[in-house]
Every structure is written in C-alpha cells, then in structure tokens.
Amino acid sequence: MIDTYVPNGSSFAGDIDHVILVITAITGFWFFLAEAVLFYLIIKYGEQEGVRAKYVAGEDPKEKRWVAWPHYITLLFDIYIIFAAISVWQDVKQTMPQADETVRVIAQQWAWTFVHPGADGKLDTPDDIRVVDELHVVKGKTYHFELQSRDVLHSFSIPIFRLKQDIIPGRTVRGWFKPTLTGGYDIQCTEICGIGHGIMPARIIVETPEDHAAWVLALTPTQAAITPSEQPTQLGGMP
C-alpha cells in the first residue's frame, strides 16, 4: 500500500512498512470501532422528551467490563507492536552486515557531499569521487555509510529505503543499506538545519554494476587511462 506512493527500494524497507501497516491497521480498527460506538450512543441516547439525563460513573462491574476488556486487548496488540518494532530495529540499526563498499556523506548548510570509493572500491585513496548532491550506488550491493556534518545537526533520509539517520557534528555516525531498485530517487535532509533547510535536496542514483562502472570510469579519466608505469610521472608532475 505504501509502495503506491513511495516505492520499496531497500532490503529492509518491506520490514519497516510491515510494522507501519500493522500499527495503522490496529489503530485504524479501534478508531473506527470507537467512533461507531460513540455515534451510535449519541443517536440512541440523545435528548428525549420526559427522560432525565443519568450520570454513569462506570462503577458497576458490568459497566467496568466495557472499559477493561478493550484495554486488555489493546495491551496485547501493543505487546505485538513493541516486539515487531524491536525486531526490525535490531536488524536495521543494531546489526551491520558485511559491506561491499563504504560511502561517506558530508552534510553542511545547505548541501551534501558524497564521497564514493573510486575503481579500487576503497575510501581515502586518490581515486575517490566527490560529488555534490548526487549519490551513486549499485543495486544489490551492501553499503556502509559514514555520516559527518560540517556545521549543525542534519538528518540523512532516503524515503524509498525507509532510511533516516541523524547526523551529529563532531561525530561519524555509521549505518548501512542495500538498494534493491534501480533509478533516481530523492534524498532529503529531515532535520531543520537553518533557513536553507528546504533547499537541501539531493538525489540517489541506483545503478546496475555496468552503469556504475561506466560512471566511475567517466569521472576518473586519469586514473583509468594511465597505466601503472606512467602513474608516478603523472603524480610527480602535479604541483
């Protein structure tokens, strides 16, 4: 159902949607039932000629049951919701599966810098690719991300992944995701981070391995084109 509006694009998106749908179904059921009973009672016991209003305190055990039983049933549903939520939290936030690659996400007022590992697949090497407001990843690969902020609190949110993680200045906040859908989708900052918060959008491009390799190659021409024996001359020639 949520898919109609925001596609499900990560390995854990379905689990999160399940918890949200269960909560919506349970609260929705009780909401409509409670409203139906309320309106039924309003109509049935509305003002009537010659009948005086009665104050019902709910002290009679027969009346108390109307409060107690829905209360017990709601508690049972709550316990189910808590266990479902803890299990998803454990899988998504407390467990870090082995990563195929790591990307660094640097937030600032009001832009994102995404540092991708280049052809070598490793960060902090000369072939890293830094791109503003565009993150390129491969479908089916598991990514770790390292979130950093240059100034204030920001929040890294990719709605199709059902991913949201606050970024705290002075810290590196880590997490993971595994894209399951190719295409270009929104990245949003979801922490009010100043007057330009609303103009801090970015895009995530989920590609096939071939498209991603072509993108990496296009952005690292010197690294890809030169052979290892030529490399020292090239690097030595740089100021």
Ligand SMILES: [Cu+2]
């Ligand atoms: Cu922000």
